[in-house]
Amino acid sequence: MTGLYTEFYKEILDSNGDIKDISFSYGRNFNFAYDIVDRYALEEPEKIALIHKSTDGKVRKFSFAELKRLSDKAANMLIDLGIGKKDSVMLLLKRRFEFWICILALHKLGAVAIPTSHMVSATDIAERLVLSGAKAVICVNSDDICHKVSDAIKDAEDKAKDKEKIEQIVVGEKFNSALMFDKLLEKASDKLLRVETSVDNDMLYYFTSGTNGAPKAVIHDYSYPLSHIYTAKNWHGASCDGVHLTVADSGWAKSAWGKLYGQWLVGTAVLVYDYEQFYAWDILQLLQEEKVTSFCAPPTIYKYLVLEDFSKYDLSSLKQVTTAGEPMPIEVSQKFTEKTGLIIREGFGQTETALLICTPVGKEQISGSIGLASPLYDIRLVDEAGKEVPDGSEGEIVIFPKDKSKKPLGIFKGYLGDETLYQEIWDGGIYHTRDRAIKDKDGNIFFLGRNDDVIKSSGYRIGPSEVEDVIMLHPAVFECAVTGFPSKNRGTLVKASIILNKEYEPSQQLSNEIQDFVRERVALYKYPRKICFVKELPRTTNGKISRAQIRKMDYHQK
Template sequence: MLVKEQYDNYEDFCRRYKPEAPANFNFAYDFLDKADPDKLALVHLDDDGNRREFTYGFFQERSARLANALMAKGVKKGDRVMLVLYRRVEYWTVMLAMHRIGALPIPSPSLLTRKDITQRVNYAGISAIICEDSICERVDEAKGDCEGLKIFVQVDGETNDGWLGYEALLAEGDASCPRTDATPCGSDPMVIFFSSGTTGLPKMVMHTFDYPCSHFTTGAHWHDLEDGDLHLTLSDTGWAKSVWGKFYGQWMAGGAVFVWDFRGKFEPAELLRIMAENKITTFCAPPTVYRFLVREELTKYDLSGLRHCTTAGELLNDSVFHAWQKAFDMPIYEGYGQTETTLQVGTFKFMTPKPGSIGKPVPGWDIALLDEEGNEVPQGEEGEICIRIDKPVLGLFDSYMDEPEKTAAVKFDGWYHTGDKAWADEDGYLWFMGRTDDLIKSSGYRIGPFEVESALVAHEAVIEAAVTGVPDDVRGQLVKATVVLAPGYEGNEELTKALQAFVRELTAPYKYPRIIEYVSELPKTISGKIKRKDIREADLKKMA
């Protein structure tokens, strides 16, 4: 159905690669059911070191049984179903069953509180929930305030009162679930992701059944997967990144997905050991993970099977890029996208990566950097990343579900406005600056937080940093860094001066942080994004 071709360079890629979705596409029927049932689809490693392999035939049968069983319980096309599952095999089975039914899965993180569950269930009109046994108590506490929530399915553990046991339910379903004229496809709603929103309730990002096809670009070209490869994306299943790197594109490219289902604290040495022992061939993780990995003794691990690495979610600093390349003789290829999109900007193997650059626009995404009046900015000047939408864009979200006014606020005048800022260099590479409200205006300069953060974390004393602006009568704003130190370092005046001097050497002198605050941890969303707004608000309260 989808064939990976080889490209000589970026211009050749843009000229010949045309992402598209077949007519009336439904991933469960048009990819899964047509796949070789004996081919390896997924390798799962649990916290106890148990390794299991699963074929496409496993998912064909189990998803059909679950779809039939859920429909018999009243789940139907258009229903919204919350999934709170760890990195476990049932996640893939449930998602595929939802695609067969046409019910809309809403993957959600396990860190949701009772209040979060109540808000999201009512906000989204959720009628069923499928979750871990460890989440059931929170759901039971919340369900009295959730009138529309009718069906409860528990995965693992002794089944609680009022809950359906997952395995017992699965046994009730028939293994045949043929396609019919009513089967959802194409432009029908397929999945909802809650955005990770740093303020207020997150928005409901809805994608249609054509959406998985855009991830072929992610799997085949950005992850560079070949038939038989084993790919590891280190992502939780509660977010859109899980289907970026653990599902549609990797399978369509012919690779198998490797899942490390760790439940406790992330241990970088353990990840390296697992990658070596399981001969991972391609790998994707956020820059924070790479920063922890390069602090390990990398020569201890045989990663000879690894041939391609990618990163997204924040900017990768130079020191990590070069440390990784020196250790494994391979670069890290950056990329950029949102919950509302698939990969829209990237660096590919036929391009020379520039550390800190997110790359160039992906074919199928007509991208421009616009100013506040909607005009394209000159090369080298900052602008908002905007996507032309005067014709359909494969991979772009359909809408913010049930909220047309929020959709209209970002889709207007023929463009989708991402709310992210970047600038382009002389070679056409884009350099991400941050959200529009994260930019700092100091003495007439506009400073993006990422470049300063990247310089800070390149210092051996710094594990994490968040850069914000604080009001100043003279400069308008001062650059402030909130820093988490590595073990063995003490936040004092001497270290502050050393960090300031270090940043001045790596960036333009006016960008260095004039204020540095040392903290034990940074405020983050449950998806792990730094909440710079919380830092700014806390600073304003202190100043008041």
């Protein structure tokens, strides 16, 4: 049996054999959990879906039949708790295998999953619970996660208008009076009647950073999984009965790109490693032991991998390697190719979208390029007036709908509670990525940076105002601006340029104090790793702080 994707997906080729368009065929009630996972369970019950390596090194393999049974039980568990269609549930499970069971269960109920990183703060969690109206949080008892969730639930319940109880369901060791996932799952029935859903229903809320205000919730519907067939097949190079590893936490959209939808549609097994501490040698050993055939990781991971002695590992099963999230240093990709003979192919997209641009399997990776436009979309570069720019000229990456009567497959359906922002993104009837690039005559696209000021650091998106708001709470700070600062290892560091109140003097001690202050209040990846005390901040003609000018000065200094 080949991957089930062939029933939904058809490539239309040009005279050169290149894909010029892709057509999809699916019913109004398509549901990934029922129509893909349960279908495999029926027709190939022993086919391996998930290979999970735990923090203590234990490897467990889940067949599609087992995932069906467990997700049916989890769905019934949630029904018993009063959770059903259109309700939302936050998942804060790191890389635990229970994440896959829970997200499939939520899909089966027609509910909304909110994958969330364990790195967010209690304040972040509370804000997201209030905005989404989540009925429960399923979290792993690891580090301080349960404490953060417990505090966040109390805060959210106090702020919520309906004062409805939010359940905390814990995976792992018992935590206070929280419900225990394993016990609830054990008691639940494994007989589940299909819940009718529509492809238009909300399926996922992903919170992503913007330049102003709190993070926004990106809404994806039940058609979204199909958009990742191209991601898995043509970019990752995943193969039926192969093994694919994407290095990403379950709380990020990159996990949906590489650890779930497209991979299972193509028919490859997903490998998950629930490590606590990253070690390059450990990943290389995993690639060898599990005979990984396709691998995707951010450039930061590759930077550490190339420092290892590859002669110690048998990577003969590995056929395809890809990267995304930040610019790939040329010297790193060259070293990786020298050591493995494999070429790292780049890709680009957003939390709001599926894969937009990539160097597909069989195409040459042009140095410095993020690849070619995906045939799923009509992608162009335009100027500020929305007019397409000529080859070699800088422009914003935008998407023109091929069919103006509906949104393109894989593009989000809205920002939760913020229709105004959604309309801004679709200004003029085209989707604005707010990312800038240059395209050459052959269609290769070269990424330049953001239109706005969102910082991309080690694959994470960070809204500067989120960090600025916290820094401004420190008594020493008069004014500040947060920007991205060039970093060889991380691509970009979070930098804070700070004007102090008159009674304070710059010092390393004060710098450390401010960093600790922020670190305690935001997700770890958001705190400023570089602090610069200044007398004044550059401003635009209308008096606003010019983050762009700060970045420009830092770039030239580097």
